[in-house]
Amino acid sequence: EEQQNYVRDPPKRTLQDYFIPTIEVTNNILRPLVGANNFKLSEKLKINNVPTNTIGLGLFLFSLADRALECFMSFPNGSITAWDKCAHKFMLIYFPPSKTNKPKKDIINFSQFEQELLYEAWERF
Secondary structure: OOOOOOOOOOOOOOHHHHHOOOOOOOOOOOOOOOOOOOOOOOOOOOEOOEOHHHHHHHHHHHHOOHHHHHHHHHOOOOOOOOHHHHHHHHHHHHOOHHHHHHHHHHHHOOOOOOOOOHHHHHHHO
16 A cells, blocks of 8 residues: 655745745644554653663763763763763863853843944844
């Protein structure tokens, strides 16, 4: 049995066409083709007697690449046992206070002079 394609190819448009607002209403929910009649959507992967936190940490490793992966692999075995510890270590390495304090201060102290347009203040910022 041939599967139906519920998505039709969009019409060819120029770049200018994309700037023209459209009021076309489309359904962005695609109904997946499923061969089974009995299935359940689950928001989490669950394994008996394994904490969700442990599963998340295990899967987190697969999302890393390059320097971040090297950094993670450099941590001693067993040093990261909870997600908050992992996040804290990465934040200290990639976003140390020495990097984040000045931008925070600049944002907090952002001001607009009298008679100054917002975009001018933004450019100055």
